[in-house]
Amino acid sequence: MVKAVFTAVALAAALTAAQAGRPCEQQAPEASNVLRSMELAARTQTRLDASGAQVVVLARAGQNLSAYGLRWSHLGWAYRLPGEGNAWRVVHKLNHCGTASAALYRQGLGEFFLDDLYQYEAALVVPTPELQAQLLPLLLDNQRLAQLHTPDYSMVAYPWAQRYQQSNQWAIETLALAMEPGATSRARVQAWLQFKGYQPSTLRIGALTRLGARMTAANVAFDDHPSDKRYSDRIETVTVDSVFSWLGRSGLGGSVQLVR
Numbered sequence: 001m002v003k004a005v006f007t008a009v010a011l012a013a014a015l016t017a018a019q020a021g022r023p024c025e026q027q028a029p030e031a032s033n034v035l036r037s038m039e040l041a042a043r044t045q046t047r048l049d050a051s052g053a054q055v056v057v058l059a060r061a062g063q064n065l066s067a068y069g070l071r072w073s074h075l076g077w078a079y080r081l082p083g084e085g086n087a088w089r090v091v092h093k094l095n096h097c098g099t100a101s102a103a104l105y106r107q108g109l110g111e112f113f114l115d116d117l118y119q120y121e122a123a124l125v126v127p128t129p130e131l132q133a134q135l136l137p138l139l140l141d142n143q144r145l146a147q148l149h150t151p152d153y154s155m156v157a158y159p160w161a162q163r164y165q166q167s168n169q170w171a172i173e174t175l176a177l178a179m180e181p182g183a184t185s186r187a188r189v190q191a192w193l194q195f196k197g198y199q200p201s202t203l204r205i206g207a208l209t210r211l212g213a214r215m216t217a218a219n220v221a222f223d224d225h226p227s228d229k230r231y232s233d234r235i236e237t238v239t240v241d242s243v244f245s246w247l248g249r250s251g252l253g254g255s256v257q258l259v260r
C-alpha cells in the first residue's frame with residue numbers, strides 16, 4: 001500500500017525489513033495521478049471543514065475489491081489539529097511495501113490519497129460527538145495511539161485473534177480503546193467490539209487462492225483463522241464497508257458521505 005514517495009513520519013520505531021516479500025520500488029508517480037490525488041484531497045478538505053467535526057473516519061479506494069462485494073479498501077482517522085484553523089491530519093496504519101510488517105503514520109490529506117488509487121473518490125463517516133470527544137485526545141497522544149498496535153501484519157487478519165493486525169483492524173480496535181479505556185489489551189477491545197455488535201466481512205477465498213497468496217505475498221496469512229472457517233473458504237476480516245455499516249447500525253456514527 002504505502003509507496004516510497006510518502007514523506008510521512010512513522011510513530012513507531014524504524015521498520016525492520018521482513019525476511020519475505022519484495023522491497024519498495026523507487027518509482028516516481030505519474031504527474032496526472034498526483035494532480036488527481038491533490039484535487040481529491042482538496043475536495044475532501046472542503047467536506048471535512050463543512051462537517052463541523054473534529055474527528056471523522058476517512059476511507060479511500062486503493063484496490064478493486066468488487067469481486068468481494070466491497071467498495072473501500074483502507075481507512076484512517078482524520079482529525080482537526082486543535083488551535084490550527086482548518087488543518088487536518090490522518091493517522092492510520094500502513095503495510096510496509098508488501099512485507100509482513102506495518103507501522104503507524106501521521107499524514108496530511110494529500111499524502112493519504114497519494115497511493116496509486118483505484119478510484120479517485122473518498123468516503124467519510126462523522127462519529128457521534130461523544131465518540132469524537134473520546135477519540136481526539138487519544139489520536140493526539142503517540143503513546144496511547146500505539147498501545148494496541150501489532151507490527152506483524154496480514155491483509156486478511158482474523159478479527160478475533162491477536163497474532164496479526166491489519167490496518168482497518170487497528171483503527172476499529174483503537175476506537176474501542178477510546179470508548180472503553182479499561183480494555184487495555186487487544187483481546188479485551190475485541191470482546192468489547194463483539195459485545196457492541198460489530199460483524200466483520202466474510203470473504204469467499206478458495207484453497208488454491210489461499211495457497212497462492214500465502215506463497216507469493218508476505219503480507220497475507222491465514223493461519224490465525226479458525227480451521228473450520230478456513231477450510232470452508234470463509235475468511236472473516238475487518239473491512240471499511242463492515243466498519244461503516246456497524247457505525248451506522250450501532251448509532252456511533254452517521255451516514256456514509258461520498259466525496260467525488
